[in-house]
């Protein structure tokens with residue numbers, strides 16, 4: 288349906304009453320949005336019945352698609368058994384115990400304990416609090432600064448958005464909080480100088496991190512937060528040797544590493560964790576999204592024994608671990624997450640990702656022959672396609688061309704949901720996509736590119 292909307296239509300009521308996040312709410316009053324009514328497999332249908340292939344799995348998260356009955360049944364069963372119980376004051380519930388056990392068994396490095404919450408933001412906020420708590424506990428109260436990366440994304444609560452390097456999310460919200468710093472984004476395609484190899488670029492990124500730590504004073508820098516693959520920054524896969532070199536710097540200055548696996552965790556990169564794909568050894572690890580296939584809101588923060596021992600010491604001193612949320616470790620999301628992990632195992636979903644990913648990565652790579660596409664790069668079932676006005680000189684489209692937004696729209700019209708992050712088009716389809724689904728996805732993307740071409744042609748050279 289397009290504007291103007293009939294009075295009392297769902298679109299008119301939506302505009303009247305609902306605030307949409309990460310949306311131009313002034314424009315939305317005129318245009319309205321796409322309201323989804325139902326899902327089936329890897330497709331969603333809007334309220335008018337139009338079908339879309341969901342190449343973003345919603346927000347990088349609906350790993351098992353949109354109609355997995357086993358997850359609905361797990362939620363229903365748990366609601367009948369015990370619909371709610373909390374984790375405060377020495378209470379708990381059974382599904383959270385089983386889920387913690389299962390998640391720890393999958394951890395990429397030895398981890399000691401799990402703290403549950405409801406979203407990736409809360410998991411990262413908890414990690415930030417623990418970074419500070421830990422350094423107080425070990426008698427280093429000056430070591431408190433936290434480094435994130437430009438274009439990093441760790442959520443939207445006050446501390447999580449502070450470690451995020453998304454400028455648009457900082458403007459006029461009075462964040463980042465003091466004590467948060469940002470180092471460079473590892474976008475090799477955009478950032479490398481002529482002739483610079485991936486390895487040389489990675490060395491430069493690690494040198495920039497080291498310089499930042501030295502400038503701030505190593506005794507004040509507490510932790511570094513990073514997504515194995517930068518998601519909301521543009522589905523940016525790191526260049527070869529990047530994580531090895533970054534971790535060497537962190538070890539040298541005794542800086543904790545928090546791996547944000549909210550997008551990468553549970554198969555996205557072809558292994559359970561992005562940490563395994565890139566050899567990352569974190570002190571803490573946050574995960575959410577595919578933990579429950581996003582059928583219920585839940586996140587987990589895994590902490591190693593070193594962090595846990597510090598928490599234990601504080602509890603002995605203070606008398607309580609004074610942190611938590613009403614809905615943390617809620618039994619219903621825990622039950623759904625347990626069922627999700629069982630499905631991953633039974634259906635060998637992570638093997639499946641490795642098997643089908645060449646179809647997606649190869650298919651998107653093949654679009655580099657399109658006049659609008661400069662580069663396609665990804666791993667497993669995550670990829671970013673960079674639109675470029677002049678591929679030879681890597682000259683981007685001018686901002687006023689709004690190339691990314693246009694391609695996102697033409698794809699939507701063609702029945703494909705992708706996400707434009709500036710002029711990078713992100714793909715993170717449900718992990719259950721078949722080779723045929725992925726071929727359809729690439730074909731629809733080409734259709735979207737072709738539809739955008741006449742509008743963008745004037746910006747191309749010659």
Ligand SMILES: Cc1ncc(COP(=O)(O)O)c(C=O)c1O
Pocket residue numbers: 346405406407408409411440441442443514518519547548549550575
């Ligand atoms: C890497 C990463 N971390 C954290 C978050 C925040 O998660 P949530 O939106 O559940 O708070 C996101 C959300 O997209 C994310 O991509």
